[in-house]
Amino acid sequence: MPAIFPSKYTVSARFYDAISAEWPVYGAGREAAIPLLRLDEGAQVLDIGCGTGLNFPGLQQRIGPGGRIIGVDASAHMGEQARRKARRRGWSNVQVLEEDATTVSAARLREQVGGAGYDAVIASYALSLMDDWPAALATMVAACRPGARVAIIDMQPPQGRAAVWSPLARLACRAGGSDIHARPWTLLDQYCEDIAARSVRGGHIQVRVGTVR
Numbered sequence: 426m427p428a429i430f431p432s433k434y435t436v437s438a439r440f441y442d443a444i445s446a447e448w449p450v451y452g453a454g455r456e457a458a459i460p461l462l463r464l465d466e467g468a469q470v471l472d473i474g475c476g477t478g479l480n481f482p483g484l485q486q487r488i489g490p491g492g493r494i495i496g497v498d499a500s501a502h503m504g505e506q507a508r509r510k511a512r513r514r515g516w517s518n519v520q521v522l523e524e525d526a527t528t529v530s531a532a533r534l535r536e537q538v539g540g541a542g543y544d545a546v547i548a549s550y551a552l553s554l555m556d557d558w559p560a561a562l563a564t565m566v567a568a569c570r571p572g573a574r575v576a577i578i579d580m581q582p583p584q585g586r587a588a589v590w591s592p593l594a595r596l597a598c599r600a601g602g603s604d605i606h607a608r609p610w611t612l613l614d615q616y617c618e619d620i621a622a623r624s625v626r627g628g629h630i631q632v633r634v635g636t637v638r
């Protein structure tokens with residue numbers, strides 16, 4: 426299969442975990458969001474734009490070996506890093522698909538878990554990279570069972586006193602190819618109720634987690 430993103434991440438995928446400011450900044454979004462997914466042991470989770478699999482440790486901790494993680498990423502190189510991470514840690518319950526989240530069908534995603542639909546779906550720092558992120562969000566929701574939890578973690582310019590960090594945040598987003606003004610969480614209430622909101626790192630990172638109606 427030809428790579429969907431042939432050049433992007435070709436080299437940087439290997440260093441992504443080291444250069445992505447995970448510890449000082451972006452890990453805080455996962456730490457805020459994953460508990461709000463209320464995952465039970467054995468849950469089946471979809472990770473859209475999974476990258477190198479930085480969400481996987483937090484998800485695994487909750488779902489255990491009886492659960493499943495299906496990662497989706499358009500970059501073959503990022504997906505390969507995610508698979509390697511899973512192999513190194515002995516997580517045989519992880520599968521990574523090379524797909525464009527804006528065009529893949531919900532049926533294709535559902536068939537990975539027997540057609541019943543996911544218990545939860547997460548998209549971290551991924552929707553704001555996609556031109557047609559509303560399509561990706563609609564597919565995420567359609568791949569879920571009713572009552573599933575949906576998490577969006579994404580970025581905006583830092584707020585209030587933290588606005589002094591805005592130039593740095595804009596630079597980081599531009600370098601990563603994301604649109605800092607996309608605000609994909611603002612559409613979640615079209616699909617979900619019981620939405621929990623968290624704002625971390627001076628408002629730069631926005632987290633919304635809701636329940637599919």
Ligand SMILES: C[S@@+](CC[C@H](N)C(=O)[O-])C[C@H]1O[C@@H](n2cnc3c(N)ncnc32)[C@H](O)[C@@H]1O
Nearest residue numbers: 474475476479498499500503525526549551554
């Ligand atoms: C900034 S990285 C974030 C990765 C990971 N979710 C994380 O939290 O570290 C964005 C990821 O989204 C993926 N991506 C961008 N557009 C995509 C699309 N249309 N379909 C699937 N994945 C996409 C990229 O290949 C990349 O791996």
